[in-house]
Amino acid sequence: MSNLTHLTIAQALKSMDKGEFTATELTQAHIEAMAARRSLNAYITETPELALGQAKAADDRRRAGTAGGLEGIPLGIKDLFCTKGVLTTAASHILDGFTPQYESTVSANLLKAGAVTLGKLNLDEFAMGSSNMTSHYGAVENPWKRTSDPAARLVPGGSSGGSAAAVSARIAMGATGTDTGGSIRQPAAFCGITGIKPTYGRCSRWGIVAFASSLDQAGPMARTVEDCALMLNAMAGHDPKDSTSAPMPVPDFAKALTGDIRGLKVGIPLEYRPDGLNAEVLKVWEQGIEWLRAAGATPVEISLPHTKYALPTYYIVAPAEASSNLARYDGVRFGLRVPGTSLDDMYKKTRAAGFGKEVRRRIMIGTYVLSAGYYDAYYAKAQKVRRMIAEDFRKAFETVDVILTPTAPSAAFGMGENMDDPVTMWLNDVFTIPTSLAGLPGLSLPAGLSSDGLPLGLQLIGRPFDEETVFKVAGVMESAAQFTAAPEGI
Amino acid sequence: MAYLIQGETGDWEIVIGLEVHAQVISNAKLFSGAATTFGAEPNDQVSFVDAGFPGMLPVINETCVEQAVRTGLGLKAAINLKSVFARKNYFYADLPQGYQISQYELPVVGEGELLIDLADGSSRAIGIERLHLEQDAGKSIHDMHATKSFIDLNRSGVALMEIVSKPDMRSPEEAGAYLTKLRSILRYLGTCDGNMQEGSMRCDANVSVRPKGSTELRTRCEIKNVNSIRFVQQAIEYEARRHIEVYESGGTINQETRLFDSGRGETRSMRSKEHAHDYRYFPDPDLLPLVVSQDFVDAIKATLPELPDDKKARFMAEYGLNAYDAGVMVAERASADFFEAVAKGRDAKKAANWVMGDFFAAMNSGDYSWEKPPVSAANLGRMIDLIEDGTLSGRLAKDVFQFMVAEGKDPAVIVAEKGLKQVTDTGAIEKAIDEVIAANPDKVAEVQAGKDKLIGWFVGQVMKSTQGKANPGMLNELIVKKLKG
Amino acid sequence: MSLDKAAVRAIAELARIEVADDELDHLAGELTGILTFVEQLAEVDTNGVEPMSSVAAMTLPMRKDAVTDGGYAAAVLANAPDAKEGFFTVPKVVE
Ligand SMILES: [Mg+2]
Numbered sequence A: 001m002s003n004l005t006h007l008t009i010a011q012a013l014k015s016m017d018k019g020e021f022t023a024t025e026l027t028q029a030h031i032e033a034m035a036a037r038r039s040l041n042a043y044i045t046e047t048p049e050l051a052l053g054q055a056k057a058a059d060d061r062r063r064a065g066t067a068g069g070l071e072g073i074p075l076g077i078k079d080l081f082c083t084k085g086v087l088t089t090a091a092s093h094i095l096d097g098f099t100p101q102y103e104s105t106v107s108a109n110l111l112k113a114g115a116v117t118l119g120k121l122n123l124d125e126f127a128m129g130s131s132n133m134t135s136h137y138g139a140v141e142n143p144w145k146r147t148s149d150p151a152a153r154l155v156p157g158g159s160s161g162g163s164a165a166a167v168s169a170r171i172a173m174g175a176t177g178t179d180t181g182g183s184i185r186q187p188a189a190f191c192g193i194t195g196i197k198p199t200y201g202r203c204s205r206w207g208i209v210a211f212a213s214s215l216d217q218a219g220p221m222a223r224t225v226e227d228c229a230l231m232l233n234a235m236a237g238h239d240p241k242d243s244t245s246a247p248m249p250v251p252d253f254a255k256a257l258t259g260d261i262r263g264l265k266v267g268i269p270l271e272y273r274p275d276g277l278n279a280e281v282l283k284v285w286e287q288g289i290e291w292l293r294a295a296g297a298t299p300v301e302i303s304l305p306h307t308k309y310a311l312p313t314y315y316i317v318a319p320a321e322a323s324s325n326l327a328r329y330d331g332v333r334f335g336l337r338v339p340g341t342s343l344d345d346m347y348k349k350t351r352a353a354g355f356g357k358e359v360r361r362r363i364m365i366g367t368y369v370l371s372a373g374y375y376d377a378y379y380a381k382a383q384k385v386r387r388m389i390a391e392d393f394r395k396a397f398e399t400v401d402v403i404l405t406p407t408a409p410s411a412a413f414g415m416g417e418n419m420d421d422p423v424t425m426w427l428n429d430v431f432t433i434p435t436s437l438a439g440l441p442g443l444s445l446p447a448g449l450s451s452d453g454l455p456l457g458l459q460l461i462g463r464p465f466d467e468e469t470v471f472k473v474a475g476v477m478e479s480a481a482q483f484t485a486a487p488e489g490i
Numbered sequence B: 001m002a003y004l005i006q007g008e009t010g011d012w013e014i015v016i017g018l019e020v021h022a023q024v025i026s027n028a029k030l031f032s033g034a035a036t037t038f039g040a041e042p043n044d045q046v047s048f049v050d051a052g053f054p055g056m057l058p059v060i061n062e063t064c065v066e067q068a069v070r071t072g073l074g075l076k077a078a079i080n081l082k083s084v085f086a087r088k089n090y091f092y093a094d095l096p097q098g099y100q101i102s103q104y105e106l107p108v109v110g111e112g113e114l115l116i117d118l119a120d121g122s123s124r125a126i127g128i129e130r131l132h133l134e135q136d137a138g139k140s141i142h143d144m145h146a147t148k149s150f151i152d153l154n155r156s157g158v159a160l161m162e163i164v165s166k167p168d169m170r171s172p173e174e175a176g177a178y179l180t181k182l183r184s185i186l187r188y189l190g191t192c193d194g195n196m197q198e199g200s201m202r203c204d205a206n207v208s209v210r211p212k213g214s215t216e217l218r219t220r221c222e223i224k225n226v227n228s229i230r231f232v233q234q235a236i237e238y239e240a241r242r243h244i245e246v247y248e249s250g251g252t253i254n255q256e257t258r259l260f261d262s263g264r265g266e267t268r269s270m271r272s273k274e275h276a277h278d279y280r281y282f283p284d285p286d287l288l289p290l291v292v293s294q295d296f297v298d299a300i301k302a303t304l305p306e307l308p309d310d311k312k313a314r315f316m317a318e319y320g321l322n323a324y325d326a327g328v329m330v331a332e333r334a335s336a337d338f339f340e341a342v343a344k345g346r347d348a349k350k351a352a353n354w355v356m357g358d359f360f361a362a363m364n365s366g367d368y369s370w371e372k373p374p375v376s377a378a379n380l381g382r383m384i385d386l387i388e389d390g391t392l393s394g395r396l397a398k399d400v401f402q403f404m405v406a407e408g409k410d411p412a413v414i415v416a417e418k419g420l421k422q423v424t425d426t427g428a429i430e431k432a433i434d435e436v437i438a439a440n441p442d443k444v445a446e447v448q449a450g451k452d453k454l455i456g457w458f459v460g461q462v463m464k465s466t467q468g469k470a471n472p473g474m475l476n477e478l479i480v481k482k483l484k485g
Numbered sequence C: 001m002s003l004d005k006a007a008v009r010a011i012a013e014l015a016r017i018e019v020a021d022d023e024l025d026h027l028a029g030e031l032t033g034i035l036t037f038v039e040q041l042a043e044v045d046t047n048g049v050e051p052m053s054s055v056a057a058m059t060l061p062m063r064k065d066a067v068t069d070g071g072y073a074a075a076v077l078a079n080a081p082d083a084k085e086g087f088f089t090v091p092k093v094v095e
């Protein structure tokens, strides 16, 4: 039955509807695969029994004719989503033993659609990272290998590294991710899968451990565009418990995959082609432009003049919000407590021991840029530049329907690389961060392999709440790319 | 007349600004659906939002916004149609999120004004700087364990209005009058119950002093969380004298937060607030700008009750009350309503005397409230009618009133049951007089010899024999006629 | 902006994160590097630009004033590292 794990979500749904196998069998196959590939360290917590119980219930509902949109599909949940009765860590020591008494809206929506949850997926601590190297529960390994150096262990990207690795290694049919500056799209690109960060406000943030509230957005990661559309259908929707959740109807995203993009204008931003851009990345991008042209769309050169300021803007805004969002981890109501001689001593010891290096660094930068005397020069300034970046996109979308860029400046790198200097690591998100700052939907799909046999991704960016166009164009590119490669041995 | 403190170097003036935290009357909290009632079991009225759990998000309560706008209108203040919630970041044991959601640069209510009434009958306007909405913190309890403080989050997230005055007050009396009037307005509006003991109204006082005639603003100290009007006045007085002493001995005042020790009647520095605060305010990214429409504001305006200042003016004009009586009657909406129900269509001065006299005395003598008064306004009114139509004398009315308090009955019923109707039958009164005269020939002789003082004694005797029911006017007239006639 | 050890100590204090003295130099260097990187924003002319604190093109939604939550003290306390008698506890605070 092990080939069951190679099916797409859409295929598995059809087969189960036809009675070719049950959700229980599908889930069992994934549980076995999950156990076999434990060395990837993709899961922090496996919940096989919970999954089998859910699968049995899914089989019952399917028999009863009340199957939901994802009935019986085994998924992994990024361990940033609070799950009722299941350990939730944010990959941080500070949430030691934290078992929420509530279920995040997005994971609850998936359960309502009949999904089966295999466990909680590894990530960068508090979703802060681009390599999954900052997890308290250890690094996640990318299942892909360099053809030139198969022994080298590569990062899956981050922060949704566990999600990307699991979907790529066929130990989840799909997974939830969250994206604050590229945390769905960059790992999707590194692991050769598809992922979409929807428009800010499309998915509820309620019950997701917050990193940077004005940027955080949940989204699906899966092996095909259609699978992402099916998952997003279930995940999205207005939630009155999140004041920033958009009161908008959710269209059927899968229906947008018509294959017809004739007449669409595709923006190709000048500023995403800096001197020294990786030649292979550039080649894949140009290939992508050709596919779209061949399908009847028109590539249009556009300018997003403030692109170079996106990264510094983000590294003021996100740490500032994080410094405040992470103040609640104080050893009083949940998680780790390190005893201290006074209240302040307890706080300081708990937070020093509970937060890893990258998290401490960002909290401190965020604290500084908000502090008296520096607020205007840093935080207020960044908020202004943020508006200019969003304006760039708004203007561009007056003439184009969608924008095509590379997802990341390189293919997956090795564990331990890019670690000397935080800013070098942050450059990984240079193509994804502007979209996050503007709150726009961005999808990454695998478009080819590097000469070293590693997947390279392309990013499609859409207008606010126009995920449909993004999906439609992505579907056409997916057909053109015929990306059928899989990690060795999977 | 200006209130000045005499120092060794001359006269000093006090400059006072007050920040009042008023708990909004609402069923649920400002940003969560947990209840707000007082006195629940620890941590019972707490949602995961109030306890700052991971992934929890705030959603604002419409009624709290309405209440803030209503209060702003009651303070004749500008309403900001757009306002912004900001996070005030600091660590404290009873602040679960590590920040308080408050308003900083753009509060929901801007500048306004409040009229204070002083003992000498004068009034003075005190500026309101702003009113903003914010959430309350939880409660730390320090005396339940030898080495630990206990934390109860029931209050965490309860909506507060922080009402900030301009530094316009110049004496403890003015500060007291400000709090009294503010409390009265809040209660009229139904936006805060004003209960300082339960902490639903708390006051921080900013105090500085300056030499008489100076216009400078010297360093102020903030006295935190004083929980009665009397204590606020004591704290201000103490703090002002402390400043003067320091200045006069060549010292300087450091801006700091102080605590009022009501047992010792003094203020002292708060050590826990010692290290410099840097609240790192920034707009809360979980909340969008709060925008209310002019229609929303106008609809609230249309439902505003008549407020104490207007009511007082009307009571003076309409019922001819003096400023003092009117002020007493309007202090509470319920007392004003009660008075009006009694006074309507009757002699207002008489109504005021009865309400402020026997009625208030009865109110204070037992377990009564405006919801459960000792005598209903309708019954009190009917009793006054019985005086007017001659059924009762003033003296009899006092007895009837006591029966009304004890039995809760209609005064007419009491009069009938107890036979307390005033005797106005000349024959009956004459008969009673004749009996007393017949029994006291020696005293009659004394009166006739010119000892007029004894007439009162005869009146008393006749009243006694008629059980107080004789009409006093008629009785007087008849006695004089019979004795001296 | 170049941060010195004292500045780093002050930030760590505000953030309530204990930092050992021998880490201060290294941290000061790292944070200075980051600040130098983000300071390139200074070259952007932002005159007349309104700061953007949210991308959501909406205003604040409001909920009705109804009691819909709370009343589950046990669940609120379930994860507490040291709950006693229905309360959370912290090292004693002296005021
Ligand atoms: Mg204040």
Ligand SMILES: [Zn+2]
Pocket: B021, B134, B162
């Ligand atoms: Zn306040």
